[in-house]
Structure formats: structure tokens, C-alpha cells
Amino acid sequence: MTSAAVPPAPVGDPPRRRGRPIGEWTLAGLLLLPNLVLLVVFTYRPLIDNVRLSFTSWNISAPVAHYIGTANYVRWWHDPNSHQVLINTVVFTVATVGVSMVLGLALAMLLDQKLRGRNIVRSVLFAPFVISGAAVGIAFQFVFDPNFGLIRDLAQRVGVTVPDFYQQPHWALFMVTVTYIWKNLGYTFVIYLAALQGRRADLDEAAEIDGASPWRRFTKVLLPQLRPTTYFLSITVLLNSVQVFDIINVMTRGGPQGYGTATMVYQVYKETFVNSQAGYGATIATIMFVFLLVVTLVQVRLMDRGRQT
């Protein structure tokens, strides 16, 4: 980001810089205005409107929403579905963030070597990240299909029975988690690889000459160098995986057994557009926003602290 902003100068002060500051301000204003208008009207305003709706009872097909105070929040707190959804969200997010970052780093270290065909491997690994989640969901429906799916087929050959991934909630959650990790791995991998290629090789060599063990070189030399990347990834991957909707909708529609694989995003969708309880949906979206805000603020704070040391 840009360094220190210019403190606002009171009107009438002599220009402190070369050129024509007032003209520059006008130009800046003109350039920024459409951006700010769009963001304020179509993101900030809806977000605030969402908070307002969270205090109402509103059937999405009805024209008016009735103010009901904090009733929706109380309902959320006592709703057993919410508890399951909250657990699903935490499991799904922690697993996808953790596994895709660890595997991404491992793959990046593997492919950081000079290897014939490395570019092809890199492109192939990266591709799933840019494929539409809906298409990925369809591909993995067939991988996990209980009748002719790839996994059932492979397991049969070695004589293992596989669970029905679509009927048992825990396995269904496992299924969508694996699918999203498959899609997201390419992202953590290429970002880590770029960081590895931009690092200072001399530090690693110096540590090697000093006789440090490979593990110590990894933990004491490599990981600290990758820290900014790790923070960046932990924030972006978390923001993305908390919001996964396409894969879950295509593969399980939030089921089995009602809320088996539903995360908070899915619950918002289901309450709003399936159950027509848009007020309650808005409440869940607001709670989700607050959670996300708190978690990312903590992460950003940690990142800033990490940078100073």
C-alpha cells in the first residue's frame, strides 16, 4: 500500500508542492468519484441494509419487512441447525485453510527445484483454482458417486468398502472439503512458489555451511522468510473458503439430513431463498460478517506485528 497519506491542507494555504495542487485534487476527485459511488451504492449500502433487515421479519416475496428487534438473533442462538452449521463452517474452513496451505508449501518446495517439465506441472496444478466451482462440483460428484464413482471403484479393487458419501453427514462434509482443497491447492501452491523463487538463497546456503540440519534450516531460515506470504495466504484463503457456495450447492445442496454440509453462507441462502425468511437470513449474514471482520482484523494485526519483528 502507499505510504503516509498527505495531511489535508486547509483551504487558502499556499501550495506546498510543485504543480497545481487544486487542479490535482480536482483530477483525483474525478478519477475516484465513479469508483467510490459504485462501491458505496452497491456494496456499503447493501451491507448496511442487510444489517437493518436482520432486525426484521420479512418474507422475501412480501413488499414490507416488519421490525422485530433482536428476535432473529435470539432465534439463531437457540436454533440447533445454527449450531451444526457453525461447526460445519469451522471444520470446513480450518481444514481447507490448513491443508491447502501445508500441501501448497510442500508442493512449492518440491517444484522449486530445476525439473524438466516443471512449467507443465505448475500449469496443471494451478488450473483447478480458475475453474468454476460449479464445474468442479460436477466433476467431483462423479468421483464420489456411490454407484459408479472413481473412489468406490478403486476401493472395490482392493476390497475396501467405502461409505456412502452422500448419505452420511460427516462423510459428506469430508467430501466437499476434499473437493474444495483440490480446487484451492493450485492457489496456495503458486503463491508459495513465487515467494520461494523470490527468496534469498544465500541465507539458506549460509545455514547449510554452518551445519544446520534440514529441519532447522526449514524452521529457522525458510519459514521466517515466508512469513509475509503465509499471512497473506491465511487471510485470502480464509476469506474464500468461508464463502464457498457453488461446490456445496451443486454437490449436496447443504444436505444430507437437512444441514449436513451447510456452512453459514449456505444457511443464509437457504433461509432467504428456500424458506423465504429473508430477515432471518440477513441475521445470519450479519453474524457471519462480524465473525469474518473480527478474524481478519486479528490476522491483519498479527501480520503487522510479524512484519515489525
Add this chain to the structure above:
Amino acid sequence: METNKTKWGLAGASVPIMLWTLIPIVWIVATSLKSTTALADQQQNVFGNFWPKSISWDNYSLIFTGGAKDLFVPALWHSIVVCLVATLISVVLATFCAYAIARLDFPGKKAILITALTVSFFPVIAMVTPLFNLWRILHLFDTLPGLIIPYITLTLPLSIWILSAFFQQIPWEMEQAAQVDGASSWQAFVKVVAPLAAPGVFTTAIIAFFTAWNDFVFSSNLTAARAQTVPAALNSFTGASQFTQPTGAICAAAVVVTIPVVILVLLFQRRIVAGLTSGAVKG
């Protein structure tokens, strides 16, 4: 380190990784190329035997000219129009914004950058219901502009972020030199800065494009039949087909929607990665 043995070891290790990544993709391509009879025969769908014996284009003709035409062709058309228009507008506006932030002196610069970037922390789903409500009042529900607008605001923070990072690396002295030579700000921008900025702008456009192209949340909730894009249409296939299971057609549609982004990755992978990491290094 550079012995043949470690090289082969690494090559060996990357084989399972490649398989893990490729099998689902190959599977979906294979399924899209099967005739209905081949799809019905279990023996021809098991692992090791799932590549079609004879390639059939039935599924592709089904979605482009056959029974699924009315669902798929408009959706593909909507995807292309909506994403290109949204990408164009978003990147142009973000270029203005990033230029102002990188180059001009004005108060409140940091506040403006924060205003733009904070949006990326908003859950998209929290904006869907209010937009749905607003679109109903403005008659924008299930229209192309009703999807273009959210896609602009979806990609705008991302584009501003990437472009600001790119613009900080541009040698701005050249612009000053042009201005000393008598060019106006605008002329200096068009003649000197734009060519230098073009690669960054192009990269941003690619990333903005596939972000919009793959969106599912807005498309599935803010459109119905008249403005639906392909990712949402893929889901309508599965929903509408409980009894017929047009597996092949769904796979064909999924392959078609994937082709453009795969081409982008193969051609511009380095740029895309550079764009995605521009924030990682600088923070």
C-alpha cells in the same frame, strides 16, 4: 543436489500429484464425449476403462443445437457479454483510481484505499438479499445490467488492489519529463504512462474476468431464465433432470465453461500469478 537420482525422484513425486489433479478433469471430459448407450453401461465407466471407446459429440450437439439448447446457449451468451462488459468497466475505473492513488497528491488517500479494499472482506452473500430487493424495485432482477453491476463491484476492489501495486513500480519520472516538455497531464498519461501500465492492466483484466466468469452466488440468486450465466445454468441442469439425468450434457456444459479459463491459464499463467502475488509481497 543436481544429481540424476534426485531429479528422477522429483519427477516420480510429481506423477501422483499430476494424477490427483488431472483425473477429475479427464473424467469430466471423457464423460462429455460418451454416447448415451456408453454412459448407461457401467462397465464402460469404471476406472481404467472410462475413456470412451468411440468418441461421440452427441452431448455437445445436445447443448448447442439439441434439447438443452434453450438453456445453455443463452447462458453462454450471457456469461460472455456480462463478464466482458463488467471486466472492461471495472478495469477502466480501477485504472483511474490506482493512477490517482499512485500519482496524484490529494488528502485522504489512505482512507480512500481502505474504503475500496475493505469491500473485499464483505461476505458476498450479505449483499445478495438487499440487492435482490433493490433490483426488484428497479426492475433489474433477471436482467444483464442487474448482473453487470454486482460483477463490477465484485471485481473493483481486487482490480484497484492489483493495479495500485503495479503502478507503484512504474518509473513516473518519465511522465514528469513529458510534462516538462509541455504535455498536459492527460497527454502524459495516454502517451507515456498507458504503454508502461498496459501489462498490469491486462493482467488485472484477466483476473477480473475469471472472477466474474466463475461467480455463482450472484448469478444463481439475482437471475432466473433471462440473464442466467453458465455456472448457474449448470445447476439448473441437475435440478431439472432428476428423472432423466443428462450426465453427459452437464459434463459437456462444464467443459465448455472451463475452456476459456484454461486457455487463459496456459497463455498467461505467469502474469496471473504476478497479479495475484502483487499484494502478498508488499502487503
